[in-house]
Amino acid sequence: MRIVVSIKRYNPEKKPQAYTQEFSLDVKPTDRVLDVLVSIKENQDSSLTFRKSCAHGVCGSDAMIINGQERLACKTLVKDVAQVDNDRIEVEPLRSMPIQRDLAVDQGVFFDNYRKIDPFLRPKEKPPKEEYRQSQKEREQFEDPTKCILCSACYSSCPVIEAGEKKFVGPAASAQAARFAFDTRDVGIAGRLEELDTPDGVAACDNHFNCTKVCPRGIKITKNINTLKKSIKKHKES
Amino acid sequence: MKHELDVVVVGAGGAGLYAALEASRNKKVKNIAVVSKLFPVRSHTGAAQGGIGAALGNLEEDKPEWHAFDTVKGGDYLVDQQAAMILANEAVDSVYDLEHNGLPFNRTEEGKIDQRRFGGHTRNFGEAAVRRSCYAADRTGHMILQTLYQQCIKNKVAFFNEFHLLDVLIDGNTCQGIVAYDLATGELHTFHAKAVLLATGGFGRMFRITSNAFANTGDGPAVLAQQGLPLEDMEFFQFHPTGIRGMGILITEGVRGEGGILRNCDGERFMERYAPTLLDLAPRDMIARAITTEILNGKGILKKPQGDDYVHLDTTHLGKEVLEKKLPDITEFCRTYQDIDPITTPIPVQPTAHYGMGGIPTDVNGQVFGDTKGTIVEGLYAAGECACVSVHGANRLGTNSLVDLIVFGKRAGSSVASFAAGAQHQPIPVNADDRAKKRIIDLSNSSSNVKQDVLRKKMRDTMMDGVGIFRNGNDMADAIETIKELREDAKDLSVSDANAKYNTELMDTMELKNLLDLSLITAVSAHNRQESRGAHAREDFPDRDDANFLKHTYASLNKDEVRLEYKSVDTSIWEPKPRKY
Ligand SMILES: Cc1cc2nc3c(=O)[nH]c(=O)nc-3n(C[C@H](O)[C@H](O)[C@H](O)COP(=O)(O)OP(=O)(O)OC[C@H]3O[C@@H](n4cnc5c(N)ncnc54)[C@H](O)[C@@H]3O)c2cc1C
Ligand code: SF4
Ligand code: FES
Numbered sequence: 001m002r003i004v005v006s007i008k009r010y011n012p013e014k015k016p017q018a019y020t021q022e023f024s025l026d027v028k029p030t031d032r033v034l035d036v037l038v039s040i041k042e043n044q045d046s047s048l049t050f051r052k053s054c055a056h057g058v059c060g061s062d063a064m065i066i067n068g069q070e071r072l073a074c075k076t077l078v079k080d081v082a083q084v085d086n087d088r089i090e091v092e093p094l095r096s097m098p099i100q101r102d103l104a105v106d107q108g109v110f111f112d113n114y115r116k117i118d119p120f121l122r123p124k125e126k127p128p129k130e131e132y133r134q135s136q137k138e139r140e141q142f143e144d145p146t147k148c149i150l151c152s153a154c155y156s157s158c159p160v161i162e163a164g165e166k167k168f169v170g171p172a173a174s175a176q177a178a179r180f181a182f183d184t185r186d187v188g189i190a191g192r193l194e195e196l197d198t199p200d201g202v203a204a205c206d207n208h209f210n211c212t213k214v215c216p217r218g219i220k221i222t223k224n225i226n227t228l229k230k231s232i233k234k235h236k237e238s
Numbered sequence: 239m240k241h242e243l244d245v246v247v248v249g250a251g252g253a254g255l256y257a258a259l260e261a262s263r264n265k266k267v268k269n270i271a272v273v274s275k276l277f278p279v280r281s282h283t284g285a286a287q288g289g290i291g292a293a294l295g296n297l298e299e300d301k302p303e304w305h306a307f308d309t310v311k312g313g314d315y316l317v318d319q320q321a322a323m324i325l326a327n328e329a330v331d332s333v334y335d336l337e338h339n340g341l342p343f344n345r346t347e348e349g350k351i352d353q354r355r356f357g358g359h360t361r362n363f364g365e366a367a368v369r370r371s372c373y374a375a376d377r378t379g380h381m382i383l384q385t386l387y388q389q390c391i392k393n394k395v396a397f398f399n400e401f402h403l404l405d406v407l408i409d410g411n412t413c414q415g416i417v418a419y420d421l422a423t424g425e426l427h428t429f430h431a432k433a434v435l436l437a438t439g440g441f442g443r444m445f446r447i448t449s450n451a452f453a454n455t456g457d458g459p460a461v462l463a464q465q466g467l468p469l470e471d472m473e474f475f476q477f478h479p480t481g482i483r484g485m486g487i488l489i490t491e492g493v494r495g496e497g498g499i500l501r502n503c504d505g506e507r508f509m510e511r512y513a514p515t516l517l518d519l520a521p522r523d524m525i526a527r528a529i530t531t532e533i534l535n536g537k538g539i540l541k542k543p544q545g546d547d548y549v550h551l552d553t554t555h556l557g558k559e560v561l562e563k564k565l566p567d568i569t570e571f572c573r574t575y576q577d578i579d580p581i582t583t584p585i586p587v588q589p590t591a592h593y594g595m596g597g598i599p600t601d602v603n604g605q606v607f608g609d610t611k612g613t614i615v616e617g618l619y620a621a622g623e624c625a626c627v628s629v630h631g632a633n634r635l636g637t638n639s640l641v642d643l644i645v646f647g648k649r650a651g652s653s654v655a656s657f658a659a660g661a662q663h664q665p666i667p668v669n670a671d672d673r674a675k676k677r678i679i680d681l682s683n684s685s686s687n688v689k690q691d692v693l694r695k696k697m698r699d700t701m702m703d704g705v706g707i708f709r710n711g712n713d714m715a716d717a718i719e720t721i722k723e724l725r726e727d728a729k730d731l732s733v734s735d736a737n738a739k740y741n742t743e744l745m746d747t748m749e750l751k752n753l754l755d756l757s758l759i760t761a762v763s764a765h766n767r768q769e770s771r772g773a774h775a776r777e778d779f780p781d782r783d784d785a786n787f788l789k790h791t792y793a794s795l796n797k798d799e800v801r802l803e804y805k806s807v808d809t810s811i812w813e814p815k816p817r818k819y
Contacts, residue, residue: 013737030575042691046743047735051280053451056487056571058380059280075574100422101740107277120388121340130294131337133349139342146342146374146381150279183340 002026003082005036007048008092010099018099021045029079033089034062037073037103050103057216060151064103065092070153070214094156110152113169117177118195124187138184145179145224147217148172154211154221160204168204171211171221177202178224181231189235197236202228239427243269244658246416246431248403248458250278252286252379252643253622253650254437255386257604260651261435262393266659271396273418273429275453275745278387278397282439282451283643286379287567288492289371290644291359291637292329296350297369302326304361305370307812309638312358312521313595313631314772314782315814316471316790316807321602323811325629325638325645332644333372341385343374344564354564355495358521358635364819367519371637376490376567382640401427402745404674406434406461406618407666411608413618414664417674421745424738426671426678432658435619435650436462436598436606442475443749444757445591446702447546449481449488458624459598460752463759467608467615468792468803470626471596472756473764476634476773477707479525481590482575483548489568489587491636494518496560499552500529501584502537508549516819523633523773524819526589530707539586550584557581589707595634595773596763597626599792604650610792610805617657617664621650628790631807632772681747684732693724693731694750697757700724705761710777714765721758722798728754755795762800763791784814 002024010018023040034052041048050073051061057075064073067081067090081089097105125132154171155161161170169177177196181189189196196202202225211221244267247258258272272278293300305326310317337343337351344352353369361368374381390397398418404426405417415430441456442448459469479500480489494500500518502508512528513520520528529549532538538547553561558581561569572580598620599607606618622643629642704717728751735743769783770776789804 011737013739041743046733047737049740049742053276053280053453054282054285055452056285056485057574058285058377058567059276059282059451061276061280077574101737104740111277115391118392120392123338127334127338129334131334131343131351134345135349136345136347136352138349139345143342143375146384147377149284149380180340183342185340 001029002085003078004086004088005040006088006090007102009102011101027078029077031078032074033066033076033078033081034074036078049101058149060149063094063151063153063156065094065156066090070094070157072151072216075216094152096156096161097152107152110155110170110172113173114150114176116169116195117173118192119176119180121180121183121185122187122191123185124191132185134184142179142182144219145175147219148175149217151216153214153216157210157214159208159210160206166204167200169200171225174202174205174228175219175221175224178228181228189231193232193235196228197232202232239425241427241429242663243271243429243431245270245433245435245654246429247272247435247437248416249437249439249622250274250276250397251281251437251439251622252283252382252386252640253647255383255390256644256647257435257437257621257651257654258395259386259389259393260648261655262395264652264655264659267655271398271429273398273401273403273416275400275402277399279383281383282454284380284383285451285488286640287376287488287490288356288495289354289373289378289637290333290640291356291370291635292333292372292641293326293370294330294333294351294353294372296346296353298361300361300368300370302330304363304368305329305359307363308359309629309635310631310812311364311817312635313633314817315788315809316628316631316771318628318808319811320808321627321629324602325641328645329641332648336382336385336644339385339389341374341381343372354492355519356636357491357494357519358516359637367516371492371495373492376492376565379640402748403438403457403461404677404748406465407670408465408615408618409664411613412616412664414666415670417671419674419745421740424741426674428670430663430666432661432663433617433619433654435604435621435654436624437620437622437647438624440594440623441753441756442591442594444697444701444753444760446698447481447486447588448591449478449486450591455749455753456624456756457749457752458620460755462598463755463795466794466796468599468794469596469759470599471628471791472760472793473767473791474595474632474773475591475760476522476593476595477526477589478522478592479529479589480551480587482571483586483588484546485575486590487571487575488590488592489551489585493551493553493565493568496564497556500525501550501552502532503539503541504537508532508537513819520819521633521635523775526707527775529589546588548586548588551587552584553580554582554584591702593634593639594623595626595630595632597624600625600627602627602646602649603653604646605653610803617661619650619654621647632774677748678744681731681733681744682736684730686730686732688727688730690731690747690750693728697721697724697754701757705764708775708777709764711765714761718758718761718765721754721761725754725758725798759793759795759800763793763802766802767791788814
């Protein structure tokens with residue numbers, strides 16, 4: 001089928017303003033949007049810039065806005081966003097991060113926020129000779145956020161971040177805070193209170209649920225944030 | 239721009255990160271930096287699914303010695319046996335180390351690390367399949383990559399992200415640093431270092447159907463080959479039996495470890511005919527050939543011996559619980575990319591180019607060999623998929639690559655750090671980046687209309703069809719000629735994007751040239767090995783020939799020719815025997 005792909009372009013070396021460019025091409029309904037972008041780059045405009053690597057939704061390189069919503073280009077098939085001939089697919093870079101070139105954005109702040117929550121195990125005991133014991137049930141308590149591929153789709157979708165009125169480390173960093181706080185091997189909330197209980201931590205989340213809707217790994221981000229909020233409160237009261 | 243460092247690690251996958259982490263634990267080494275063309279967490283280690291092998295014996299008796307034997311036998315006796323012992327022995331502590339650093343392994347009822355069956359891993363030297371693969375759902379690699387990145391953040395390792403390695407500086411027999419291209423600015427950076435460790439990963443992108451990421455273009459081995467250094471056993475490339483039809487996306491062997499069954503168009507469990515003991519858990523080379531043979535005999539699902547036919551991986555008897563809890567990502571890939579639900583419908587699969595057993599020759603401490611006599615290139619190290627220790631021989635067992643990363647990544651990291659602690663910077667020329675600069679200028683100045691995507695497609699088809707699962711002398715000779723022509727055409731390649739910043743077209747072109755060099759080396763090494771061993775299966779030489787070919791290939795590039803030499807294999811523990819399962 002033939003589709004029209006309209007891409008928001010920006011290349012400050014050439015032109016100070018962003019503009020929109022349309023490409024028309026033949027595709028299969030089962031092609032990934034990433035395949036479509038690669039085809040445009042190979043056959044129509046080699047200067048089109050975007051990131052890619054794994055091509056099956058596990059590396060987090062190609063989050064972008066496709067038809068108004070944050071998605072991974074490699075996990076979105078043409079048929080998910082275009083049904084009949086001459087349907088348009090609109091592609092834009094993620095929000096709330098500076099555009100570097102075309103669909104590539106600067107995730108510097110996103111990663112800085114991730115680092116802020118101390119995203120590594122802080123063991124509460126010295127390691128035994130073999131493994132720490134942990135039940136499958138205990139593991140399941142923090143499994144959900146371990147799926148995160150740090151694609152920053154959630155960050156782009158977050159209205160609190162976009163408004164910029166209050167500081168917020170963002171959904172992904174918050175979910176990672178929950179990942180460590182609820183790991184039975186970690187010092188947990190008690191040991192992490194200083195980083196967790198800050199105005200720019202989970203407290204800043206207003207429960208818009210956008211992040212949960214867009215997360216390509218299906219992480220229940222808002223739920224993780226709310227559980228962490230409750231646990232912090234409980235911990236402080238006890 | 240110039241940087242002066244103690245150690246520079248190139249690559250931020252499992253091998254590079256573990257090496258950097260281990261090096262950062264040495265207090266005598268001050269400046270360690272990791273240079274990577276991808277952000278660390280985007281590395282392809284994150285795609286590894288099934289698990290990491292270690293004889294923990296959490297569910298049934300197991301021993302490192304059995305693991306080492308399986309590795310040797312799986313590799314069709316081209317494995318260096320003392321290295322395999324190190325691999326199996328140190329796997330155990332390395333897995334515990336990862337767990338202590340937070341890796342969320344699945345658990346047994348007792349709260350220990352859970353283990354599943356995997357191809358070629360057996361108890362008591364081949365008696366029956368054993369539970370050896372430690373796993374975190376079907377995202378083991380993702381968890382390893384995350385855990386190691388987290389630990390590097392903790393140890394404040396410095397990263398230069400989206401920097402592409404273009405050159406390794408070697409004077410005589412001493413490595414002095416590297417030159418890398420900064421994607422964000424288009425500038426060249428010279429990293430003057432006491433020691434360099436390459437961990438640039440795989441090169442499956444030379445084949446049409448592959449499980450490998452776009453970034454897997456073998457830049458590290460290629461840059462060394464371009465300077466005439468040898469690469470080892472490049473003819474051994476593993477095709478994984480189960481890639482998603484047409485796309486190559488991997489369906490982990492863990493699916494068969496949990497009980498999945500391969501079936502042909504008659505619904506027959508055809509592995510009963512090829513490997514009566516291990517069945518669907520036989521080593522990968524055997525199963526990939528079995529699938530291809532079924533297809534050639536008209537037993538593919540489409541019954542079309544020509545073209546891209548496929549077989550079924552039947553998971554419908556495993557139940558929702560196993561699929562959604564132990565194989566959640568696989569289940570989702572099927573739903574996303576094939577619109578099928580593996581709970582009720584078998585998965586359409588075909589072999590996919592997966593893993594390079596060969597690479598940069600190293601000793602068990604990651605030091606790079608410059609020739610077959612064992613001369614070390616001072617200050618140069620390699621680890622991970624780009625290296626060849628050799629613990630995978632002619633065919634790698636599932637779960638052994640992740641073990642390789644953490645065991646030999648760690649060893650290389652520790653030895654590179656001790657080396658750097660006692661070494662001085664070797665002087666480098668003022669224009670150390672000249673060669674890299676020339677590579678870029680050559681591409682910007684050419685005005686021909688050779689198109690890189692045309693060359694790329696032709697390379698991938700040529701390698702898949704001529705140097706693929708089944709090989710023969712004539713087809714390989716043709717493939718060599720074609721690859722030579724493509725390399726000739728590639729000399730005229732030009733880049734039309736003239737922008738300095740984020741010029742991905744320029745880097746795509748560099749990667750293509752690297753792949754072409756590795757393709758030539760692979761094809762020539764394969765052509766000269768007149769026997770069948772592990773993943774190298776020749777129709778014209780169907781048997782293994784220990785008398786003439788129980789030896790490692792060392793192939794070095796000299797302009798358009800490949801020079802071959804051979805080195806003996808360490809068989810000091812187990813005598814080579816025919817490989818039956
Ligand atoms: C889909 C899939 C599933 C797998 N599953 C398993 C499994 O279950 N068990 C198992 O044992 N093995 C598995 N493997 C194999 C295993 O995952 C890989 O062999 C291994 O992860 C490679 O790790 P690495 O650190 O060597 O390289 P990678 O993780 O590929 O990292 C390479 C690094 O080098 C950098 N780099 C590359 N070129 C340059 C350059 N020019 N300049 C600067 N940096 C550069 C990249 O940015 C990257 O950081 C799987 C492989 C695939 C493809
Ligand atoms: S939480 Fe989801 S959307 Fe956010 S970075 Fe992680 S994977 Fe991406
Ligand atoms: S390319 Fe890796 S997530 Fe899309």
